[in-house]
Amino acid sequence: MSSRLPSxxxxxxxxxxxxxxxxxxxxxxxxxxxxxxxxxxxxxxxxICWSYCPEPAIIEADKPYVTSxxxxxxxxxxxxxxxxxxxGICAQECPVKAIEMVPEVR
Amino acid sequence: xxxxxxxxxxxxxxxxAPGHRMCQGCGAAILxxxxxxxxxxxxxxxxxxxxxEVTTTLYPETSWMHPWLHIAFExxxxxxxxxxxxxxxxxxxxQLPAEKEIKxxxxxxxxxxxxxxxxxxxxxxxxxxxxxxxxxxxxAYMNTGIQRSGATPQWAWTTTTPVGRVWRxxxxxxxxxxxxxxxxxxxxxxxxxxxxxxxxxxxxxxxxSIKGPKLIHAFSPCVPGWRYEPSITITLxxxxxxxxxxxxxxxxxxxxxxxxxxxxxxxxREYLKLQGRFRHLTEEEVNAIQKxxxxxxxxxxxxxxxxxxxxxET
Amino acid sequence: MGKVVPLSGNSAVAxxxxxxxxxxxxxxxxxxxxxxxxxxxxxxxxxxxxxxxIHVESEHSALSAAVGAAAAGARVYTASSSQGIALMYEIxxxxxxxxxxxxxxxxxxxxxxxxxxxxxxxxxxxxxDTGWIMMMAENNQEAHDDIILAYKIAENPEVLLPxxxxxxxxxxTHTTEPINxxxxxxxxxxxxxxxxxxxxDPDKPVTMGALGDPQWYFEFKKQQYEAMKKSREVxxxxxxxxxxxxxRRYNAVEFYGDENPEVVLVAxxxxxxxxxxxxxxxxxxxxxxxxxxxxxxxxFPEDLIVRYLEDVEIIGVVDRALIPGSSSPGPLHSExxxxxxxxEVNTKTLSFVTGLGGRPVTHEHIxxxxxxxxxxxxxxxxxxxxxxxxxxxRE
Numbered sequence: 124m125s126s127r128l129p130s131x132x133x134x135x136x137x138x139x140x141x142x143x144x145x146x147x148x149x150x151x152x153x154x155x156x157x158x159x160x161x162x163x164x165x166x167x168x169x170x171i172c173w174s175y176c177p178e179p180a181i182i183e184a185d186k187p188y189v190t191s192x193x194x195x196x197x198x199x200x201x202x203x204x205x206x207x208x209x210x211g212i213c214a215q216e217c218p219v220k221a222i223e224m225v226p227e228v229r
Numbered sequence: 230x231x232x233x234x235x236x237x238x239x240x241x242x243x244x245x246a247p248g249h250r251m252c253q254g255c256g257a258a259i260l261x262x263x264x265x266x267x268x269x270x271x272x273x274x275x276x277x278x279x280x281x282e283v284t285t286t287l288y289p290e291t292s293w294m295h296p297w298l299h300i301a302f303e304x305x306x307x308x309x310x311x312x313x314x315x316x317x318x319x320x321x322x323x324q325l326p327a328e329k330e331i332k333x334x335x336x337x338x339x340x341x342x343x344x345x346x347x348x349x350x351x352x353x354x355x356x357x358x359x360x361x362x363x364x365x366x367x368x369a370y371m372n373t374g375i376q377r378s379g380a381t382p383q384w385a386w387t388t389t390t391p392v393g394r395v396w397r398x399x400x401x402x403x404x405x406x407x408x409x410x411x412x413x414x415x416x417x418x419x420x421x422x423x424x425x426x427x428x429x430x431x432x433x434x435x436x437x438s439i440k441g442p443k444l445i446h447a448f449s450p451c452v453p454g455w456r457y458e459p460s461i462t463i464t465l466x467x468x469x470x471x472x473x474x475x476x477x478x479x480x481x482x483x484x485x486x487x488x489x490x491x492x493x494x495x496x497x498r499e500y501l502k503l504q505g506r507f508r509h510l511t512e513e514e515v516n517a518i519q520k521x522x523x524x525x526x527x528x529x530x531x532x533x534x535x536x537x538x539x540x541x542e543t
Numbered sequence: 544m545g546k547v548v549p550l551s552g553n554s555a556v557a558x559x560x561x562x563x564x565x566x567x568x569x570x571x572x573x574x575x576x577x578x579x580x581x582x583x584x585x586x587x588x589x590x591x592x593x594x595x596x597i598h599v600e601s602e603h604s605a606l607s608a609a610v611g612a613a614a615a616g617a618r619v620y621t622a623s624s625s626q627g628i629a630l631m632y633e634i635x636x637x638x639x640x641x642x643x644x645x646x647x648x649x650x651x652x653x654x655x656x657x658x659x660x661x662x663x664x665x666x667x668x669x670x671x672d673t674g675w676i677m678m679m680a681e682n683n684q685e686a687h688d689d690i691i692l693a694y695k696i697a698e699n700p701e702v703l704l705p706x707x708x709x710x711x712x713x714x715x716t717h718t719t720e721p722i723n724x725x726x727x728x729x730x731x732x733x734x735x736x737x738x739x740x741x742x743x744d745p746d747k748p749v750t751m752g753a754l755g756d757p758q759w760y761f762e763f764k765k766q767q768y769e770a771m772k773k774s775r776e777v778x779x780x781x782x783x784x785x786x787x788x789x790x791r792r793y794n795a796v797e798f799y800g801d802e803n804p805e806v807v808l809v810a811x812x813x814x815x816x817x818x819x820x821x822x823x824x825x826x827x828x829x830x831x832x833x834x835x836x837x838x839x840x841x842x843f844p845e846d847l848i849v850r851y852l853e854d855v856e857i858i859g860v861v862d863r864a865l866i867p868g869s870s871s872p873g874p875l876h877s878e879x880x881x882x883x884x885x886x887e888v889n890t891k892t893l894s895f896v897t898g899l900g901g902r903p904v905t906h907e908h909i910x911x912x913x914x915x916x917x918x919x920x921x922x923x924x925x926x927x928x929x930x931x932x933x934x935x936x937r938e
Contacts, residue, residue: 131762134289136703136770137642138763139741140750143294146248146285154253170236174426175463177258178247206247210254210452211460224460271745275611276752288759291750296743298614299752300607300637307604311569311611311619312743314595318566319617322593324736331745349607352600 151178155209157224159202164190165221166200172213172222173200180206181213234427240266249292250284254459256450256466257281257338257365259423264336264363265295267433272332273298273312277305277341280372280451281365295334303345306353306362309335313358332437333359338449339366339380343404354413354442361436361443364406367451375454379404383521384514385506387454392509402521410444411480417441419479419488422448424466428477428488435479448475456505468500473526473538487529487537494541497522550722552683552715556622556648556708557582558722559690561592562730563646566617569597569608573627574660575712576650580622602627606634606647613643614751616742618694621645624712625652628666632673638705639674640767641751644697644740645705646690651679651812652712653900661901662712664811667840668864668874670707674767676774677841679709681815683720685793685838686710688785691725692793695734695781702774703740704767707841711813713901725789733788775842795844798851800833806916807852809835809879810861814904818861821909832913837875845882852883857891857920859912862931863898872896872931891924894931908934 135141161172173181186199202213214222244265251258261281265274274297276282282299285292300308313333319325335353337346342364353360369387370376377387381399386392390399410418417439421429429447436443448469452459469475470489474497477489497519501507510518519541526538550558557579560568568587570580586592597612599605605621613619623631628649638645651667653659664679671677676696680686686708693706710716725733741749755763778795786792799819800807808818818834825832835851835858837844852858862873871877876894883890895912898904911934919927 128758129762131765131769134759134762134766135741136763136766137640137741137751138288138753138755138759140286140289140291140753141741142291143748143750144246144292145290146287146292147246148290149248149250149287151248151250170239174236174239174263175259175423177251177253177255177262177462178249179243179245179262180247183241203247208253210462211458212254212462215460216463273615273743273745283754286750286753288753288755291753293750294748296745296748297750297752298611298743300610300641301633304604304607304634307599307607308611308614310597310599310604311567311608311613312615314567314569314597314608315612315615315617315619318593318595319615322566324566324616348600349604352604355600356598 150205151208152204155207155227157209157211157226158204158207159209159211159213159222160225161200161202162221162223163188163199165219167219168196168198168200169218171216171218175212175216177210177212178206178208234430236427239263239426239430242266244294246292246294248290250287251281252452252459254452254462256423256448256462257367259462260365260447260449263426263429264433267430268334268437269332271330272334275305275309275312275333275335277337277346278302279338279341281336281338283372302341304349305335305337305341305346306349309333309360310353310356310358313360332361335360335362337364339364339368340370340378343379343406351413354410354415354444357441359440361445363445363447365447365449367449367454369454371451371454380406384510384518386509387506397514398509406446407444413442415442415444417443417479417481418445420446420448420475420477422466422470422475422477424463424470425477425489432479454506457503461503465500465503468495468503471495472497472500473522474500476529476538485532487533490537492539494526494539496541547721547723549719550683551578551717551719552686552710553578553650553717554582555683555687555722556690556710557586558724559687559730560620561586562725562727563618563690563694563734564727564731564736565594565620567595567597567609567612567619568621569599569605569612569619570621571599571602571605571623571627573602573624575652575716576622576624576627576648578716579648579650602630603634606631606638609645610634610638610641610643613645614641614743616738618736619645622648622650624650625654625666628670629654632670635670635673635675640763642703642740642770643705644703646693646697647705647707649707649709650712650716651709659900662714663899663901664863667709671841671874674771675705675707675841676771677707677709678839679811680715681813681836683710683715684722684791686715687722688725688789688791688793691730691734692781692785696774696778698734698737698739699777700739702770702777704770704774714813733785771842775844778839793838795839796847796851797836797838798833799836801831803831804833805831805856806913806920807833807835807855807858808861808912809837809858809875811837811840811875812863814861814863814898817904817906818909821906843878843882845885848879848882849886849888852890853888855890857893857916859893859895859916861904861912862894862896865896865899876931891920891927893919893927895934896931897934902935904935
């Protein structure tokens with residue numbers, strides 16, 4: 124956000140917000156005390172972490188990945204650290220324990 | 230019977246933006262994210278004042294991608310009624326394209342629905358508006374700081390039902406919102422729980438296909454209000470179902486269908502012990518809650534005509 | 544031009560609402576407003592008006608549903624009185640803050656307790672701080688015409704504020720007068736239906752009713768203030784156009800009486816008509832008196848009022864509402880004193896409180912007020928009563 128806030132003349136009337144989904148501009152990384160890290164080798168692409176994320180801060184990306192065991196996945200689950208608040212639901216619910224909560228060091 | 234969905238069927242596209250200020254691990258946030266995916270794009274949302282409303286629409290930003298209106302605390306159902314009526318007449322008069330079908334969805338918390346909004350809700354249900362009303366129930370006024378509501382369960386600590394030498398938390402049982410809706414002879418009511426997402430989608434899809442007023446009651450754990458670690462929101466959601474305290478069901482034209490059968494129940498203690506709001510409970514009080522759940526389960530099994538929720542596993 | 548038919552005040556209002564081709568009517572029964580909505584229900588039932596009627600379970604929901612319907616893009620109407628207006632109070636602020644051009648009629652009535660279904664201006668005055676444009680009619684024709692004017696003003700893109708049109712309960716709502724009915728085509732050509740405000744459209748999704756924190760809230764209040772101020776011009780233009788089209792002119796403020804008055808009564812609503820009749824009766828006495836009718840209450844047309852009153856010796860403001868404990872317990876008096884003071888006009892003022900709870904303001908009462916003013920007009924300000932004079936109360 125710019126340092127100068129708009130005057131009343133510049134704002135749409137009635138406090139109507141014209142841009143849908145604009146809360147994306149607000150990032151919440153500092154809410155975290157620990158960050159989830161996905162082990163892409165262990166991850167079985169079950170979609171559970173993605174489905175339970177409250178933000179949403181887990182992206183289901185069309186990004187192929189080949190595991191060390193040479194298994195190819197067409198998608199990858201990626202944490203969006205701009206929005207992750209570090210609640211840990213993903214790590215808690217992961218059926219193969221492929222997500223680790225790592226303390227944030229600032 | 231609508232198509233059985235799995236977690237694979239949930240749409241990837243997000244219709245609820247991050248950057249909202251809901252707490253870490255908020256159950257309602259998970260609900261909102263999936264409600265907005267489950268309802269059509271051509272839908273208008275009316276929201277009662279509450280946690281979700283204030284944390285998702287801090288001017289100049291919004292998390293919503295549907296057209297969205299908030300008026301006040303007690304009138305989401307009335308505002309939605311006005312929108313539904315307007316859409317109907319504007320279409321009839323040719324001011325909106327006749328082929329465009331726009332759905333109306335009202336969302337409120339338990340305070341805005343069970344308590345202050347009950348009159349507007351009753352009016353909306355009675356007047357047969359074609360609206361889906363979703364109540365996310367976190368069992369107290371969480372937005373103002375954990376005051377008891379008509380949805381607060383018996384024995385729960387809140388800031389207005391504190392535990393002291395005389396009081397042992399809330400002493401009255403939770404209001405039966407589904408029973409109230411059913412008294413209005415609505416075509417569809419259902420309960421949903423964020424841990425059971427395909428079930429949630431199926432119910433919202435079904436609700437959307439039924440004309441008339443619908444009520445969906447959603448289980449919505451609250452990290453600061455229920456006093457638990459944010460990582461266990463879904464664990465708690467599952468335990469609520471596994472203990473039989475929360476039953477996922479739907480009632481379509483009077484016919485009850487339990488959508489998440491539980492062959493063997495866990496003791497309710499498993500659910501209670503994870504939450505600070507029940508920390509004060511004695512053995513006897515826990516047993517009293519277990520008895521309450523047992524009775525509720527027996528009642529549901531009787532209504533269904535078979536044992537859909539089994540006995541407590543020992 | 545439309546036909547002339549005998550109509551009660553409430554029917555006159557309902558006919559105008561029909562001609563405005565409203566889309567959604569959301570209302571709850573309350574005396575003395577009820578027959579407006581009954582008449583509208585009849586029009587819909589007979590296919591004379593294509594509108595949705597929402598039979599809400601309270602006035603709170605009546606206005607809430609009206610807000611929803613207006614936000615969805617409909618032309619919306621509601622009406623209420625007294626306790627119903629009090630119950631709407633919360634949502635009145637929200638309707639004006641969301642900038643929705645809702646039109647609502649107040650059939651003015653006293654507020655409880657004691658419960659009293661009869662006329663005064665307590666309800667109207669109680670909501671005068673809610674950000675709505677507010678006008679009050681003197682007779683049924685004006686009440687009819689005000690509806691069409693109200694939509695024209697409310698939906699003007701420079702305004703976008705809700706409008707209250709008021710008429711006196713019973714004295715007008717339930718008395719019959721010949722009404723020149725504005726037909727639908729005339730109404731819609733004067734106040735065409737245009738989508739001038741933000742609406743809830745899935746193709747262009749907006750968020751309405753956001754949270755405005757200390758960093759933002761103030762700017763929207765300033766916007767509302769400016770829109771209300773701007774509405775004065777729009778109202779004046781609309782009045783002019785209305786007069787051109789329909790041949791009837793309703794000024795924001797209207798003076799009747801002696802060309803060079805020494806004594807003026809300021810009043811609102813049907814009582815103005817009573818005072819006119821009284822002055823006509825007394826005209827032979829060649830007294831320099833007049834009556835100033837305040838039609839427009841929000842925005843308060845202080846400039847016009849000052850212009851009419853600056854050369855007057857003394858005025859008496861007739862209030863039909865009472866705010867105990869206020870420095871000026873008559874709300875209209877309070878507005879006028881402020882206007883005069885702001886413009887450094889030293890016209891003496893007296894406050895009359897009268898006609899509460901449906902007690903008629905008779906010619907005898909008007910006579911008492913005028914003679915009190917004549918008696919005091921040459922006294923210094925220091926000798927004028929500082930408290931309101933209660934006219935017609937039993938001491």
